[in-house]
Amino acid sequence: MTKFNQPISGNDLARFSGPNTFMRLPTADSLAGLDVAVLGIPQDVGTSWRSGTRFGPKQIRAESAMIRPYNMATGAAPFDSLQIADIGDLAINTFSLAESLKIIKDSYDGILTHDLIPVAMGGDHSITLPILRAIAGKHGPVALVHVDAHADVNDEMFGERETHGTVFRRAYEEGLIQADKTYQIGIRGSGYAATDFTEAQGWGFQHFPAHELWHRSLAPLGAEIRRDIGDRPVYVTYDIDSLDPAYAPGTGTPEIGGLTTPQALELIHALKGLNIVGCDLVEVSPPYDTSGNTALTAANLLYELLCVLPGVTSR
Amino acid sequence: MTKFNQPISGNDLARFSGPNTFMRLPTADSLAGLDVAVLGIPQDVGTSWRSGTRFGPKQIRAESAMIRPYNMATGAAPFDSLQIADIGDLAINTFSLAESLKIIKDSYDGILTHDLIPVAMGGDHSITLPILRAIAGKHGPVALVHVDAHADVNDEMFGERETHGTVFRRAYEEGLIQADKTYQIGIRGSGYAATDFTEAQGWGFQHFPAHELWHRSLAPLGAEIRRDIGDRPVYVTYDIDSLDPAYAPGTGTPEIGGLTTPQALELIHALKGLNIVGCDLVEVSPPYDTSGNTALTAANLLYELLCVLPGVTSR
Amino acid sequence: MTKFNQPISGNDLARFSGPNTFMRLPTADSLAGLDVAVLGIPQDVGTSWRSGTRFGPKQIRAESAMIRPYNMATGAAPFDSLQIADIGDLAINTFSLAESLKIIKDSYDGILTHDLIPVAMGGDHSITLPILRAIAGKHGPVALVHVDAHADVNDEMFGERETHGTVFRRAYEEGLIQADKTYQIGIRGSGYAATDFTEAQGWGFQHFPAHELWHRSLAPLGAEIRRDIGDRPVYVTYDIDSLDPAYAPGTGTPEIGGLTTPQALELIHALKGLNIVGCDLVEVSPPYDTSGNTALTAANLLYELLCVLPGVTSR
Amino acid sequence: MTKFNQPISGNDLARFSGPNTFMRLPTADSLAGLDVAVLGIPQDVGTSWRSGTRFGPKQIRAESAMIRPYNMATGAAPFDSLQIADIGDLAINTFSLAESLKIIKDSYDGILTHDLIPVAMGGDHSITLPILRAIAGKHGPVALVHVDAHADVNDEMFGERETHGTVFRRAYEEGLIQADKTYQIGIRGSGYAATDFTEAQGWGFQHFPAHELWHRSLAPLGAEIRRDIGDRPVYVTYDIDSLDPAYAPGTGTPEIGGLTTPQALELIHALKGLNIVGCDLVEVSPPYDTSGNTALTAANLLYELLCVLPGVTSR
Amino acid sequence: MTKFNQPISGNDLARFSGPNTFMRLPTADSLAGLDVAVLGIPQDVGTSWRSGTRFGPKQIRAESAMIRPYNMATGAAPFDSLQIADIGDLAINTFSLAESLKIIKDSYDGILTHDLIPVAMGGDHSITLPILRAIAGKHGPVALVHVDAHADVNDEMFGERETHGTVFRRAYEEGLIQADKTYQIGIRGSGYAATDFTEAQGWGFQHFPAHELWHRSLAPLGAEIRRDIGDRPVYVTYDIDSLDPAYAPGTGTPEIGGLTTPQALELIHALKGLNIVGCDLVEVSPPYDTSGNTALTAANLLYELLCVLPGVTSR
Amino acid sequence: MTKFNQPISGNDLARFSGPNTFMRLPTADSLAGLDVAVLGIPQDVGTSWRSGTRFGPKQIRAESAMIRPYNMATGAAPFDSLQIADIGDLAINTFSLAESLKIIKDSYDGILTHDLIPVAMGGDHSITLPILRAIAGKHGPVALVHVDAHADVNDEMFGERETHGTVFRRAYEEGLIQADKTYQIGIRGSGYAATDFTEAQGWGFQHFPAHELWHRSLAPLGAEIRRDIGDRPVYVTYDIDSLDPAYAPGTGTPEIGGLTTPQALELIHALKGLNIVGCDLVEVSPPYDTSGNTALTAANLLYELLCVLPGVTSR
Ligand SMILES: [Mn+2]
Ligand SMILES: [Mn+2]
Ligand SMILES: [Mn+2]
Ligand SMILES: [Mn+2]
Ligand SMILES: [Mn+2]
Ligand SMILES: [Mn+2]
Ligand SMILES: [Mn+2]
Ligand SMILES: [Mn+2]
Ligand SMILES: [Mn+2]
Ligand SMILES: [Mn+2]
Ligand SMILES: [Mn+2]
Ligand SMILES: [Mn+2]
Secondary structure: OOOOOOOOOOOOOOOOOOOOOHHHOOEOOOOOOOOEEEEEEOOOOOOOOOOOHHHHHHHHHHHHOOOOOEEOOOOEOHHHHOOEEEEEEOOOOOOEHHHHHHHHHHHHHHHOOOOOEEEEEEOOHHHHHHHHHHHHHHHOOEEEEEEOOOOOOOOOEOOEOOOOOOHHHHHHHOOOEEEEEEEEEOOOOEEOOOHHHHHHHHHOOEEEOHHHOOOOOOHHHHHHHHHHHOOOEEEEEEEHHHEOOOOOOOEOOOOOOOEOHHHHHHHHHHOOOOEEEEEEEEOEOHHHOOOOHHHHHHHHHHHHHHHOOOOOOEO | OOOOOOOOOOOOOOOOOOOOOHHHOOEOOOOOOOOEEEEEEOOOOOOOOOOOHHHHHHHHHHHHOOOOOEEOOOOEOHHHHOOEEEEEEOOOOOOEHHHHHHHHHHHHHHHOOOOOEEEEEEOOHHHHHHHHHHHHHHHOOEEEEEEOOOOOOOOOEOOEOOOOOOHHHHHHHOOOEEEEEEEEEOOOOEEOOOHHHHHHHHHOOEEEOHHHOOOOOOHHHHHHHHHHHOOOEEEEEEEHHHEOOOOOOOEOOOOOOOEOHHHHHHHHHHOOOOEEEEEEEEOEOHHHOOOOHHHHHHHHHHHHHHHOOOOOOEO | OOOOOOOOOOOOOOOOOOOOOHHHOOEOOOOOOOOEEEEEEOOOOOOOOOOOHHHHHHHHHHHHOOOOOEEOOOOEOHHHHOOEEEEEEOOOOOOOHHHHHHHHHHHHHHHOOOOOEEEEEEOOHHHHHHHHHHHHHHHOOEEEEEEOOOOOOOOOEOOEOOOOOOHHHHHHHOOOEEEEEEEEEOOOOEEOOOHHHHHHHHHOOEEEOHHHOOOOOOHHHHHHHHHHHOOOEEEEEEEHHHEOOOOOOOEOOOOOOOEOHHHHHHHHHHOOOOEEEEEEEEOEOHHHOOOOHHHHHHHHHHHHHHHOOOOOOEO | OOOOOOOOOOOOOOOOOOOOOHHHOOEOOOOOOOOEEEEEEOOOOOOOOOOOHHHHHHHHHHHHOOOOOEEOOOOEOHHHHOOEEEEEEOOOOOOEHHHHHHHHHHHHHHHOOOOOEEEEEEOOHHHHHHHHHHHHHHHOOEEEEEEOOOOOOOOOEOOEOOOOOOHHHHHHHOOOEEEEEEEEEOOOOEEOOOHHHHHHHHHOOEEEOHHHOOOOOOHHHHHHHHHHHOOOEEEEEEEHHHEOOOOOOOEOOOOOOOEOHHHHHHHHHHOOOOEEEEEEEEOEOHHHOOOOHHHHHHHHHHHHHHHOOOOOOEO | OOOOOOOOOOOOOOOOOOOOOHHHOOEOOOOOOOOEEEEEEOOOOOOOOOOOHHHHHHHHHHHHOOOOOEEOOOOEOHHHHOOEEEEEEOOOOOOEHHHHHHHHHHHHHHHOOOOOEEEEEEOOHHHHHHHHHHHHHHHOOEEEEEEOOOOOOOOOEOOEOOOOOOHHHHHHHOOOEEEEEEEEEOOOOEEOOOHHHHHHHHHOOEEEOHHHOOOOOOHHHHHHHHHHHOOOEEEEEEEHHHEOOOOOOOEOOOOOOOEOHHHHHHHHHHOOOOEEEEEEEEOEOHHHOOOOHHHHHHHHHHHHHHHOOOOOOEO | OOOOOOOOOOOOOOOOOOOOOHHHOOEOOOOOOOOEEEEEEOOOOOOOOOOOHHHHHHHHHHHHOOOOOEEOOOOEOHHHHOOEEEEEEOOOOOOOHHHHHHHHHHHHHHHOOOOOEEEEEEOOHHHHHHHHHHHHHHHOOEEEEEEOOOOOOOOOEOOEOOOOOOHHHHHHHOOOEEEEEEEEEOOOOEEOOOHHHHHHHHHOOEEEOHHHOOOOOOHHHHHHHHHHHOOOEEEEEEEHHHEOOOOOOOEOOOOOOOEOHHHHHHHHHHOOOOEEEEEEEEOEOHHHOOOOHHHHHHHHHHHHHHHOOOOOOEO
C-alpha cells in the first residue's frame, strides 16, 4: 500500500460524486510533507475582453474527476512517488486586481517556505506575475516555458502596468526570468506593431509563433527547449488560449489558428527531465463552454504537467 | 463564538471559491454530534425521460455557495442552534438501480443510528423509497409532505416496480407512510386514467393539484397541513419539477402549469413547527439548465428546509 | 380494445424512443376516417426578428413524447372518441414565402375535402392566413380566438402584405373571419401608434391586452368568449409568444409581461363546447431554447386543444 | 415631420440590422440639445459572484432593436417630445474598480453640465455610487427608487467599501440621497443578520421585501411611492435581479422568489409624474442567458423608464 | 426507377421536415427483403460519467436529414444496390442495464434470422456486448474493428461485469471475437496501470494508440487492417469519443488528443472490401452538444459505414 | 498621424465597449474617398437547412472588436494605406429572397460607382449571386476563389433557381465569372450524383476537394492559384462552412472533414498580390454557436482578407 495520496478511484465512488478537489485528491491540513501543492486562484479582474475565469478552478476540478492516475502514453505514475494534495483556493480580493496580486505574492511566499512545487489553476494570466515574483525570490531568475496565443508583453493596458497582458514584460524588467531561456510558444494573431514581438526578441525571448508550428509534431521543439534549458530551474505557464478555439472554446481572448491538443501533449511530454519549480494553467472561462470540455482539457494538461515533474516515476 | 459549524463567509473567501460542500459548510469526520447531515445521492438511472440528475448534488452544492446563513424573510438562523455538516455522497452503483436502492437503504440505516436529520440532495426520485424504508424503520410510518408535479404512484414502469414513478405506491403498500397524512402538492399534467389519482386518494392520500393552487398563496395550505399533521414525525420530499419549468427548467420530466418559487417558499415557511425527521430535494438535472439557476433554486429550497427543522432558532 | 389510434405508451417503449410523431401517434396512410389531422408547417421565412421556427414541428413532436393520453385536470380523453393521426409536414418552399403560402392554401383545401379538424404545428404565424382562406372556403367566415403578444394587423411589413405580422388584417379584409367574433388575447408591448390597436377594434375585434389579465384567472374570460361565440364555427390560433418569455423563451419576437401557462391552460379549458373547426400553435423557435421546454409547452398546449375539440369524451 | 430623433423603423431596415445603439436611435455628436442621454457603463469588476455584466450594454442595445416607439399600454410616446440619443459607453478602466468609479463620476459631472437626464445601462451595480455622487452634486440629495433583490447596504465586502453590495450605505453616509425618501423594493433572500435590513430602516429607508409583494399588483405601491415623493428630484435604479430568475436568468447574483415582469411594469408605469433626474438598469450578465431574453427584458424596462420621464407626452 | 428505398430528397421535402428516420429513409413493415437494418438503441444506463446517450438515436436521426445519397469522395451509392430501412428502436428497459442487455441480445437474435446487416445507433457502448453475442451466434467469432478513446477492457466497474467499460474483455472471454483480429484504434488517456493495455495485447488485440496516429493519414492503417482481416466476417464498433472533443464534444467520457474527422473518414473509406456483418456508432450524448454537430458527425460516420458495406456499388 | 480611419484601440476604450462596427472602425457618411467598404447583408431566407444567418453581420461585428490593426504573421497593416469604413447593412427585404437579391444587386451597383472594394459580411451564400452580377457589370467576368464545403452549383432547389445552393451555376451561365479561373476549395460531403461535381469541372471549374487537402499546408495551393490567376480581377467568396464544424460550428449546413483555420489562413495569406475586386464571408449562423467563436473566426478571416487587398502595405 502506498504512502502517497491517491485520487479516489471510480470503482470506489462514482466519478460524478465526491469532493470537488483536483482529481479527487485529498486536501491537505498542512503543507508539511507535500511534494506538490495544487491550488486555485479564481480571478478574472485582470481580463481585457470576456471575463469568467473566476470560475476556472471550480470547473477544472469538477472535470478532473474523470482522470485516472496512470498515464497510458508515457507510463508516468505521479502518485507513486510524489505526495500531492489540493490545498484549495487563494483568498484573492475580487474587487481589486492590485490587492489580489499582492495576496498571491504573499501566499506564494508562504507556500514556498516549504520544499514543494506549486501548481496553480487560474484565473486569468495576471496571476503569473506575483507567482514569478515569489518563485524568483526563492529560486532566482528562472527559465520560462510560456505557451500562449499572446506574448503578454504590453507595457500597459488602459494605463495599468499589471494585467493579464503585461506579465512577461514586468517579469523581464524585474529580472524574474532568464530572458534568453524564455520560450513563447503558440503566439499569433493581431497586434499594434511589429515591435509587439521584436522588442521581446531583443531581450532574448525565443518566439515560436503558431504559424510556424502548424501541421507538425511539437516533440522536436520540446526536446530542443529541454536541451537548451538544461538543469536550470524552470517555470511553466500554460495559457489555455494557446490552443485553437476549436480545442478550447471556453476562454476569454481566443485567437484562431492555434495549437491542437496533440501538440500540447507532445510539448508537455518533452519537458520530462526539466527542473520544473512551479507551473500554472490559466484563462479557462467556464461561461463560454458549458459542455465543460475546455475545463476538461485544462485538467488533463495539468495532469500531464504533474506527470513530468521532477521525481515522477514510471511503470 | 459559536460552537456550531458555519458556512464560509463571502467576506473570508470569494463565493466562487472554496470547498464544493453545501453552503461551504465543513465536511464531517464522524456523524457523532451532528444534528443535521446534508448528503448527496447522485443517481439518474431511475429516470424515465431525460437523465442527468446524477450531476444534481454537485451542481446544487456549487450554486449553494451564494446563500448566506440568515433568513431575511423568516428570521431563521439554522446555524445558530444546530450542528450541520455536509457528509458527502453515497457510493451508489450507477449501473444498477436495484443495487443502488439497497445501498441507499443500508447507508440510511447507518446514518439513522445517530440522532440526526438526514437532508438528501438527489438524484432522481427513486432514492426516496429506500430512504423512507430506513426512516420508517426508525420512526415508524411517517406523515409525508410530497411536493411534485407527479404523484409517483405507478404500479410499475416498463415492468419495474421501483423507479422514480412508483415510489409512493410502494411506500403505501409497505406501510412506510401514514396514508391519511400524506399530502401530494402540485400534481398535474397527463396520465393514463383517472385512477392514476383516485386510487391513491382511496388510500387516504390528500391531493392538491396544481390547478387548484394557481394565483394564490400557499401559506394557508401549508398551515392547514401543519395543523393536520400535528406532532407526528414527518418526512418532506421535494421534487423540483413541482415548480413550473419557467422556474426550474433543469429537470427530467417537466410539466407546464406548475408552482412558482414564491409558492414554494410559502409552503416551506408554513412547515415550521413540524417534527421533520428527514427531507430531500430531487430531480435537478444540470445538463438541462446550464445557467445553474435550477440548482440555485434547489439549493435555496434546501436552505429553507433547514430553516424549518426542529430546533432552529430565530433572531 | 379501442378502434382509435393511441399514443405509444411509455411502458411499451421508452419515451426517448420511437417515431417522432406528435405524441407518438401513428401516421396516416390516408386522411379517410380521420377526425383530427395533426400536421407540421415548418416555416420561418415569414418572421421579422429571430428566425428558427422552421424547426418548430420537429422539436414539438420530440417533446410531445412525454405526454400521456388522459388529462388529469379535466378528465378529457381525446383518444377515446376521436381518430387522430399525425399526417406529417406540408412540403413548403422554404425559399419563397409567397409560394409557401399558396402551398399551404392548396394543401388545406385538399385536407378539408375530408371531414376532419386540422391541427397545425408552425412555423411562423404567416401560415395562418392561407389556413384561414381554406377554412373560410369550407366553413365561411369563422369566429377567431387569437392568443398572441401581437395583434398581427399591420398593413404591410417592408412593403410585403403577407407576413407573420399582417395576418389578421388580411383575414379581416378578405372576410375570412367574423370581425365581431374575433378575440385577441394577450396583446402587449410597443407599436407605432394607438391606431395599431384601435383600428382593429373599429372593425369589431375584441381586445384583451395582457396588462388587463395580469394576476388573475383566465377562466372567466374563456367562459365569456365561449358564450359570445355560441355555436359558430371557430378557429383557434395560438402564438406561443402570448406566453411570457419566462414560460416560452424559444420564440422569435418575445415580449415581456405576458401570460403564464396556468392562464393558457385556463383559457383553453374554457373553450370546451365550442365548434372548433381548426387550430394551430405557432412561433416556436427551437434554437432559442435548447432545453426543449418551449416546445414541450407548445406540445402540451396542442394536447390541451385536442382535449377541447368537439366530440372529445371524458372519464 | 418630427424634429426629434426617432428609432429606425423595422419597415425601413430589418430589425436584425443597423446600428447597435439603444433602440437604433442616432448617436449624438454633442450633448447640446439632448433631453435624454442613454449611455453604457460596461463594467463587471464590482461583482461578487458571477461576472459578465461588462457585456450588458452591448447586448441590451442588440435586443432593444425589437422595441417600437409607441407604448401600447400607456399611450406614452417618448420620441414625440424629447430629444433622445445614445451617447455610447463610458471609457471605464476594466482593471481597476476604484479608477472606474472615478471615471464614472467625472463623466457624469461632464454630462450633467447639460440639462439632460442620463439613462445608464450597466454594468454591475457599483456604477450607481459615482452616478449618485454626480447627481447629488447637481440636484442635491435625491429621492431614490431602488428595485433590487438586495439592499446593497453592506459596510464592506472583502474589505472594500465600494462594490456592488455597498452602494446605498455609502450613498446614505455621504448624504447623496434622502434617506426617508428611499424605497427598496423586491429585497429578499439570505443575509448575515437581521440588521442587514433593520439598520437601513433605522436611517429611514422604506423596505418592500419581495415576499410582501407576491401575488399582487404593484400599481398601488407605485402610486403610494409617487405620492410620497411628490415633486422632489428622484433617481431610479433598477437592478435586473429584482426580477425572479425565471424572468431574468442572465444576472450575476440571482435570488429566487422575485418580482415578475408584470409587477415591474406596473411599478414603472406608476412613476409617471415624478421628477426623475436620472436612472439606470444594472446587472444584466449576457453569458448567463444566451437566448438574449434577459437583455430584452432590460431593454424593455429602460424603454418603460423613458416613457415616464418628465415631459413625455401621450397619444 | 429504383426498386430500393431512397432517402427523401431535399427537393421534395425541406430537410428540416419529414419523418425522423435515419436519412429520412422509409421504415420497414417487415425485415424480409432488407439488406441493411438501421436501428436505435437508446440507452445510457451503462455510462460511468456523463449520461444522456439515451437521446442519441433521436438526435442522430434528426441530423442525418442533411445527408444526400451519393458519396462525393468515394463514389459510393449505397441506395443503388442495397435495400436499407430504418427499423426503429429496440424497446430497452431503461431502469435495468442487465435486462436491457438481454433485450438487445434477444432482439438481435431475431433480426439475424434474416440475412441482413444490422447497423446500430447507440446508446452507450454497453450495447455492443449483447450485439456481439448475437453476431457470434450467427457468424462465429468475428474480427473486430474497434475505434475508441478507451479499450473498454476493464474486468468490472463498481463490481459490475457488464458496463460500457468492460465490453471487449467479456467479448474476448466469451470467444465472441477473434482476438488476433481485433484492432483498437484511437485509445489514449489515463488508466490505472500499464496492464490496462498490455493485458489485452497479450490476448492478441492490436493497439493503435491515438498518439501514434497524430498528424498523419489513417488510410495506410486502414489498408493494413483490411489486408490483415481478409475475408473474415468483421464487426465495426465506432465509439464517437475516438474523435477529439473538438470534433465530437457531445459525448460522455471525452478524452483529449483524439482523432480528427478526416482521420475517421480515411479509416472508414479503407474498410471497403471487408465482409462487414454488422456495425454500430455509440456514445453520442446530445445534452452535451446542443448545436447538434456531434450527432451530425455520427450520422455522417454511419452513412460512411453504409458506403463500405458489402455489395455497395459506385458510380 | 494617419489620415486613414483606424480601429478604436483597446487602450482607448475597453474592447467590450464602443460602436458595433467592424473592428470598431468609423462608419462612413459618404462612400467618396473610401478604398474599402465593409458592409453587412443580414439574410437567411436563402438557406436550406438551419437558418439564423440574418444575425451574422451583427455578431461578426461584435466579435471583431478583439482584432488589432497589425497582422503579426504577415506584417500587413491594412489601415496604414487604405481608407476603410463600415458602411452598415443593406436594407434587404427579409420576406422575399427574390426582392432581396434585387436590392443587393442595385445596392452594389451604387457602391461600385465608387472606386472601392466591397467586403460583405453575410448572410447566406445566395447574396453572392447579385454581388457577382454587379461586380461583373463593372469589371467583366472575374476569376473566382470560392472556399466552401459545397460547390453551390445546383440547377434549382425546390424549384427555385436562385438560392444559396445554385449561385455558381447561375454565375457561370450568366458569364459573370471566368470558368477556367474558378477555384472551388474544400468541397466535400454527399450529393445526388457524380455529376454534381463533374459537370462544373466540364465548364472549367477547378476543384480542390477537402479530402485532397487533409493534413497539409494550403500555402502551395494558394500560390498556385495566385500564379494561375495572374492580374485578372478576382472575387473571393468565403463560405464559413468550408471550415470543419470543429472550427466553425455556428453555420447552417455543416459538413464534417473540413478545413482547419491554419489552412484557411495559409490560403488567404497566399492570395496577396492578386487584384481582388471584392470579397465576402458568408453563412455564419449565430444561434448555433452561442460562444461567439464562429463569428470571431469569420471576423478574423475578413481581417485577413483586408490584409491581402491591393495596396495594403507592410511594416
Ligand atoms: Mn496569456
Ligand atoms: Mn493568451
Ligand atoms: Mn417525483
Ligand atoms: Mn416529478
Ligand atoms: Mn403572431
Ligand atoms: Mn406574436
Ligand atoms: Mn444591486
Ligand atoms: Mn441585486
Ligand atoms: Mn467505448
Ligand atoms: Mn470511449
Ligand atoms: Mn456556399
Ligand atoms: Mn457551404
